[in-house]
Amino acid sequence: MSFWFDTEDYILPAADDAAKRLAEIFTEQGVRATFKIVGEKARVLRDRKRDDVIHALSKHDIGYHAEYHSVHPTPAEYEQQLGWDEGVKAFMRREGRGVEDLMKIFGVVPSCYGQAGGSWVPQSYAALRNWEIPIYLDETSHVGLDGKPFWYCGVLNVLNLDWRVTRTGLGGEGDFQEGCQQFDEVHKRVLDEGGGLISIYYHPCEWVHKQFWDGVNFSRGANPPREEWKLPPQKSPEETERAFEYFARYLEHVRTRPNVQLITAREMGALYPDRAYQRPFTRDELLLMAKHIQKEVTFLRLGDRAVSAAEILYLLAKAVVRFDKNPPPKVQFLGARPDERRLQYAFGSSPLAFRIDDIDLKFLYGPSSTWSETIQESTFSWKRWGEACCDFLEEVEDLGRIPPVIWVAGKAVAPEDFAATLGWGVERLSEQNLTSWTGTEFPGLKEVSLKKGNFTAGKYVAEDRPGLWGWVIFPPGLRCPKMMELGRLQAWTIKPAILTRP
Ligand SMILES: [Zn+2]
Numbered sequence: 377m378s379f380w381f382d383t384e385d386y387i388l389p390a391a392d393d394a395a396k397r398l399a400e401i402f403t404e405q406g407v408r409a410t411f412k413i414v415g416e417k418a419r420v421l422r423d424r425k426r427d428d429v430i431h432a433l434s435k436h437d438i439g440y441h442a443e444y445h446s447v448h449p450t451p452a453e454y455e456q457q458l459g460w461d462e463g464v465k466a467f468m469r470r471e472g473r474g475v476e477d478l479m480k481i482f483g484v485v486p487s488c489y490g491q492a493g494g495s496w497v498p499q500s501y502a503a504l505r506n507w508e509i510p511i512y513l514d515e516t517s518h519v520g521l522d523g524k525p526f527w528y529c530g531v532l533n534v535l536n537l538d539w540r541v542t543r544t545g546l547g548g549e550g551d552f553q554e555g556c557q558q559f560d561e562v563h564k565r566v567l568d569e570g571g572g573l574i575s576i577y578y579h580p581c582e583w584v585h586k587q588f589w590d591g592v593n594f595s596r597g598a599n600p601p602r603e604e605w606k607l608p609p610q611k612s613p614e615e616t617e618r619a620f621e622y623f624a625r626y627l628e629h630v631r632t633r634p635n636v637q638l639i640t641a642r643e644m645g646a647l648y649p650d651r652a653y654q655r656p657f658t659r660d661e662l663l664l665m666a667k668h669i670q671k672e673v674t675f676l677r678l679g680d681r682a683v684s685a686a687e688i689l690y691l692l693a694k695a696v697v698r699f700d701k702n703p704p705p706k707v708q709f710l711g712a713r714p715d716e717r718r719l720q721y722a723f724g725s726s727p728l729a730f731r732i733d734d735i736d737l738k739f740l741y742g743p744s745s746t747w748s749e750t751i752q753e754s755t756f757s758w759k760r761w762g763e764a765c766c767d768f769l770e771e772v773e774d775l776g777r778i779p780p781v782i783w784v785a786g787k788a789v790a791p792e793d794f795a796a797t798l799g800w801g802v803e804r805l806s807e808q809n810l811t812s813w814t815g816t817e818f819p820g821l822k823e824v825s826l827k828k829g830n831f832t833a834g835k836y837v838a839e840d841r842p843g844l845w846g847w848v849i850f851p852p853g854l855r856c857p858k859m860m861e862l863g864r865l866q867a868w869t870i871k872p873a874i875l876t877r878p
């Protein structure tokens with residue numbers, strides 16, 4: 377289980393002391409928490425010369441929690457109409473300064489990121505990969521997978537854990553008793569299902585304020601200049617002291633339960649390794665993927681590892697074309713750098729092959745847009761289909777993501793239909809026990825007719841609806857249909873994260 381604190385109030389100075397006190401409570405009990413810190417909060421600690429707070433926090437794990445958190449525009453506001461590439465750039469430009477400042481002030485690359493309030497955006501994931509921040513740690517209903525950790529856009533998400541999120545109130549004895557009882561119930565349920573992560577999160581400012589720092593300043597789109605920022609109302613010193621004392625007792629209760637291990641965000645990656653990249657898939661596994669993708673274009677669990685729809689598509693395409701990891705530079709394309717990996721394929725030679733062992737997996741993002749008109753039915757020769765697979769693989773090498781459309785004999789095919797059809801083809805070829813075969817036609821398989829793909833992975837991403845943007849800081853009426861559609865397309869990358877057994 378993991379305790380994490382969104383450390384964000386850069387207005388009320390007492391919140392600095394609250395963060396320090398919490399860090400000390402964990403240190404005294406010999407365990408570590410994760411403090412997700414806002415960029416401006418880190419700068420404020422530095423400028424207020426609170427080296428004592430920075431030092432106390434540094435004994436714990438440091439994550440990132442956005443540059444200004446609630447100053448408008450927040451990420452969902454500035455990303456709402458942007459596409460993928462410009463959205464990734466916007467996020468990196470606007471939020472990147474905070475990452476740099478955290479590195480300067482705390483001396484570490486943040487272990488994780490989680491959005492401010494409900495300001496979730498899909499483009500943030502590509503920025504995290506660029507910054508080498510491997511974990512998304514937060515709670516929100518925008519994306520989730522059965523209340524358990526999952527992979528999305530190549531980032532491990534500890535997000536949307538449903539009933540596996542618990543906490544205690546900070547009011548005193550009654551809250552404490554109730555919090556302990558609630559933890560014990562969640563703990564029992566998690567043990568009953570074989571173990572897993574429990575999330576407990578707070579904001580250090582909750583120990584000192586009566587109302588959130590951003591609620592009093594930035595609610596419903598309000599954006600006053602810094603000189604007009606107001607301090608939030610504060611709790612009495614007695615209330616604050618009682619809240620800390622009971623919280624220390626709650627922590628002691630939680631950490632001393634049997635079979636409980638407290639982990640930080642930085643330790644989560646080792647518990648949920650992505651084994652899909654650790655060893656090649658077998659012939660039988662590839663056949664399972666080929667069958668699965670014809671029914672549903674979504675992830676598949678295979679024993680101790682899982683593959684996303686994007687990964688299945690990539691593996692299937694690689695199975696049916698001849699390629700070379702380090703081809704001689706005889707196939708040159710205009711503008712191609714000589715050192716670029718290229719498929720050993722040119723029109724006129726034989727594009728088809730069948731090899732399903734020892735294919736390296738490559739991470740791909742989902743498409744960044746939807747092609748408006750794709751063909752619904754057609755029949756192709758396998759030669760044309762092989763050419764399309766080569767074209768697809770070259771394009772994904774360049775783009776790093778699935779294109780919105782795949783051209784087969786000059787016709788526009790949707791990626792999910794392409795995937796389902798490839799699944800059909802690989803299943804037929806597997807039946808013939810071919811190995812490392814190359815030629816211009818597959819024996820006994822002249823034609824392939826287009827299959828309809830059923831992209832069900834999209835259901836793990838919320839549809840745009842008013843309630844999704846209910847965070848009090850958002851301007852009233854905010855809607856982000858274009859951005860949530862981008863998020864849905866990125867569900868090509870979603871798959872469960874599987875807990876390692878010790
Ligand atoms: Zn926050």
